Amino acid sequence: MGVSVKEVAKRAGVSVGTVSNVLNRPESVRADTIDRVNAAIAELGYVPNDAARQLRAGQSTQIALLVLDIGNPFFADVARGAERQAALTGHTVLLANSDDSHEREAAHLDQFERQRVAGVLLVPSDDAADRVARLRERGIPVVLVDRGTADSSVASVAVDDVVGGKTAAQHILDQGRRRIVFVGGPLAIAQARDRLAGAQEAVDAVDGASLDILETTSLSLEQGMAAGARIQELVAEGKCDAVFAANDLLAIGLQQSMLTGAGRVTIPGDVVMVGYDDISFAAAAVVPITSVRQPRERIGSTAVELLMKERDAADGAVREHVLFQPELVVRASSTAQ
Amino acid sequence: MGVSVKEVAKRAGVSVGTVSNVLNRPESVRADTIDRVNAAIAELGYVPNDAARQLRAGQSTQIALLVLDIGNPFFADVARGAERQAALTGHTVLLANSDDSHEREAAHLDQFERQRVAGVLLVPSDDAADRVARLRERGIPVVLVDRGTADSSVASVAVDDVVGGKTAAQHILDQGRRRIVFVGGPLAIAQARDRLAGAQEAVDAVDGASLDILETTSLSLEQGMAAGARIQELVAEGKCDAVFAANDLLAIGLQQSMLTGAGRVTIPGDVVMVGYDDISFAAAAVVPITSVRQPRERIGSTAVELLMKERDAADGAVREHVLFQPELVVRASSTAQ
């Protein structure tokens, strides 16, 4: 169908081996031969066939990145970081979306196996341990992203969500607030669970402080808006003077619902609010939202670095775990007035 | 390295051809043979090698989708629609991000050529006509997405941005406003240009109505916030009583800047505001934003459909162009009070 090395070789009057050498080891080919071959390539419009190259090589140069939700700007930045780092070693990032569904996650991972990708960066939907084990058995290195070191046998890069949660709650307590409500979920998601656990630690250390939980079914804007109504009730009943949202999408939804609701709740007057992720919408909210920032691009690039180490390491090598520390970005939603 | 058909065949006591038949044409294989082969596959943990299959087939089952900005939730939805439709024909979507850069766009397209993808869905960064022509020469069908039918020789699916702009402006005029400011840019981007042109049409038809232009350097939240200051001046000078933003990111940034600025501008009292895209953040803004909705998922799924038609069509086939009509979603930001 397309133009192949064979035709380029004929055109340039050399053998196929030489064409391949021009492409991959030009230093071992005489300059005028190189020119002749390149001329033939240009004239014929030859484009190498990756499938053939890959078949011979035994593995692709693609690194798969499977995220929970491409709609979340957080993951877009992680992907950017990964792409940048991958490019350094001639790799390419294959971006896929599991939409938090086990089925889709499994389907994508199957596909990656068939493609013999160079590695998988996985933001696991829940407990993907067996799937991961299977990939590793097949010789495909895996790095877990944005997920604590629950399973220490797999390399991972994450941000310490427990510390993040603790920092957020501590900041709220420092503002003098005592009746905190955590909004987030489902708690089956490790990120939500860890952030909550961290917040609990901080709250437990302060007498008279309480932490209630308002569990949501997803970490989305819509769920945030829905939860807003309940928060307003709690505020009216004097049971809530601060909200810690498991991510910024929730926080934005909450804020909208609370500011426009019948309850006339003010932020940060009635309720201090802290979010998580520091996506750009957080700073652009009407009351800019204090948020826990994660080094998003850095997470992506580090994940690729770990993947390369995994690949190069001998089988029984020690798995590396990178844990970044989050950073609190204080804005108007939590600044005492 | 991995397990291949050959080993499965040996284990099951059949030939490689039979294993292949079990996988691809089970109806032509006896039931007990199928069982035996499947057992061998399970025991050995065999996973087909896509590269080999693809090499033989001459083309991959991946459809590439190259967007301007994965960070924009709009494209996430387009991708979702494309993925859903592609799955119906056993295809897979390869998502890539050009970040509005010609270089990255070119690099990705080169990569797609090497991979012999089944087709490319392209949101062109600017004028990608020659790149597209080249892909088509190589036998790779292309569908332009979210881009008018500037080049009628390439199939395309888009939303009528001129109509969308006109609808938005007409709605503003219907609210009795006459001093409209269009915020968006750069005007080199077709989407921005077309939306402006549509608005101009509507304004021209009404005596005493004016349309000023505030050009931005990108369609981002940050640019919206920056433009907000200027809008407040114009409002103070009595030169602006309505804003039409080229997309919702801008609108959200504008709103935040205007509502919290020193000018104490109210929405929709002082300024009526209309955005574009109807991303979920628009409905969640403090003053929910009236916006022009595009059938996002539908754009993605239709693009894949067109791609399949392109592929099946004879060489000289007529290129199809689908143009969806946008829909105005009215919310508080433009509702007279």
Next chain:
DNA sequence: CGCCGTTGATGAAACGATTCAAGTGGGTTC
């Protein structure tokens, strides 16, 4: 003049799946 080392080019084997013409065997028919 013959030998050797070096540099560069060659061409066949291999990667793993699919395809398809050819083959095998068992059953049916006359």
Next chain:
DNA sequence: GAACCCACTTGAATCGTTTCATCAACGGCG
């Protein structure tokens, strides 16, 4: 019992690259 069918199976050829052992040419050297 020969001829023929039908339903499966077989196995070699093929896809486009890369790799590597082998080979050719040439210049230098004794």
